[in-house]
Amino acid sequence: MRITLSTFEYDRNLIGGAGIYALELSRWLAPLCQLTVRSCGAYQTPPLDVFAAAWFGAGVPNADYLNLPRSLSGHGEVAFYYYALTQKPPDGCDAYVINDLSQGVAPFRDIPLVQILHHMPSLELKQVPFSRKRVAITLLAAFEKRALKRAHAVICQSKDTMAHALERYPEHAEKMSIIPNGVDVRIFTPADTKAEATAGETPIIACVARGLERRKGIPKLLEALAAARRVTPVDLVIIGTGPQRVKQRMLAYAREQGIIDAITLVDSVSLQELIALYQRAAVTVVPSLFEGFGRPALESMACGTPVVGTTVGALPELVDESCGLLVAPGDVSALATALLDLLADERSMKRMGAAARQRAVALFSWDRVAQRVLNVCEEAASA
Numbered sequence: 577m578r579i580t581l582s583t584f585e586y587d588r589n590l591i592g593g594a595g596i597y598a599l600e601l602s603r604w605l606a607p608l609c610q611l612t613v614r615s616c617g618a619y620q621t622p623p624l625d626v627f628a629a630a631w632f633g634a635g636v637p638n639a640d641y642l643n644l645p646r647s648l649s650g651h652g653e654v655a656f657y658y659y660a661l662t663q664k665p666p667d668g669c670d671a672y673v674i675n676d677l678s679q680g681v682a683p684f685r686d687i688p689l690v691q692i693l694h695h696m697p698s699l700e701l702k703q704v705p706f707s708r709k710r711v712a713i714t715l716l717a718a719f720e721k722r723a724l725k726r727a728h729a730v731i732c733q734s735k736d737t738m739a740h741a742l743e744r745y746p747e748h749a750e751k752m753s754i755i756p757n758g759v760d761v762r763i764f765t766p767a768d769t770k771a772e773a774t775a776g777e778t779p780i781i782a783c784v785a786r787g788l789e790r791r792k793g794i795p796k797l798l799e800a801l802a803a804a805r806r807v808t809p810v811d812l813v814i815i816g817t818g819p820q821r822v823k824q825r826m827l828a829y830a831r832e833q834g835i836i837d838a839i840t841l842v843d844s845v846s847l848q849e850l851i852a853l854y855q856r857a858a859v860t861v862v863p864s865l866f867e868g869f870g871r872p873a874l875e876s877m878a879c880g881t882p883v884v885g886t887t888v889g890a891l892p893e894l895v896d897e898s899c900g901l902l903v904a905p906g907d908v909s910a911l912a913t914a915l916l917d918l919l920a921d922e923r924s925m926k927r928m929g930a931a932a933r934q935r936a937v938a939l940f941s942w943d944r945v946a947q948r949v950l951n952v953c954e955e956a957a958s959a
Contacts, residue, residue, distance in 0.1 A: 616642040671688045677716055764878035801833070
């Protein structure tokens with residue numbers, strides 16, 4: 577089967593769930609079909625195989641890059657519209673898989689379209705005050721409506737996303753199915769031997785937010801950490817990229833809370849460093865106020881580390897009671913209590929870590945996810 581995967585290029589320094597999804601889906605689909613990847617050099621001028629090589633090594637040599645005008649480099653929103661408007665229908669394609677909402681701008685007729693729906697911009701409008709960002713999200717919400725209308729099949733990343741999509745677009749119910757994001761359980765693995773906490777060693781909590789946005793709930797986490805540290809020593813490592821003013825504001829807030837010495841803030845790390853952090857951490861925390869999927873929870877689970885998260889987005893579908901704890905978003909007291917409960921019970925942490933690994937392998941491994949995506953493409957092509 578001939579499949580074209582279209583995905584806007586995500587910033588290498590801020591590669592969130594949708595970007596990693598495209599990288600990994602392309603790697604795992606390539607052996608199953610005749611695959612072409614369409615993308616663009618929005619953030620740097622790439623060699624042809626940089627799409628797959630960025631994080632996970634070479635894997636998809638057949639990458640078709642649109643060369644953007646140099647003036648658009650680094651301007652994500654404007655570059656996205658240019659990318660969408662200048663796309664041309666792929667030749668000899670049985671199914672066209674779209675990892676963004678570009679088909680809300682540039683429709684291709686006479687080709688079976690499979691739309692990946694990571695999250696719904698229309699839902700974000702309730703979360704974002706009026707600003708330049710809100711204008712951009714309003715446009716994306718319009719593209720969302722048009723893209724779903726034109727799609728022959730819609731793959732929702734979670735039950736939560738599908739429920740919202742059905743509520744907003746019930747006329748498209750027959751198109752929709754749920755296929756979650758995946759994780760490479762061969763790369764994200766537990767350490768050969770989980771390090772035992774030694775006397776006097778401070779346990780580490782990991783938080784991988786990638787983008788230091790308000791919706792990631794970092795200020796609430798800092799308050800919860802301050803409360804937890806009044807009971808027991810614990811340090812926090814945050815991996816996240818954002819404007820310098822955001823970082824300074826975050827560190828100033830940590831200083832106000834009296835926990836500045838317990839915080840390590842890292843812009844970005846290599847894949848190997850990220851995995852090592854998950855393996856070292858006693859707990860991974862995902863304190864989001866709003867979330868589409870919550871990939872760091874899944875990566876942590878594959879590394880055998882339990883998760884404390886919030887009841888938003890797909891997190892309740894990823895983290896069950898066997899492998900972590902969930903609290904209401906923004907509830908600082910409940911978040912601190914959940915962290916303390918796990919840190920105080922090493923036996924429970926080990927049991928939950930083992931269960932987390934088993935759950936990731938059984939339900940979210942990429943070989944299963946890619947095969948299910950291929951099945952949807954075959955059904956769309958034969959309809």
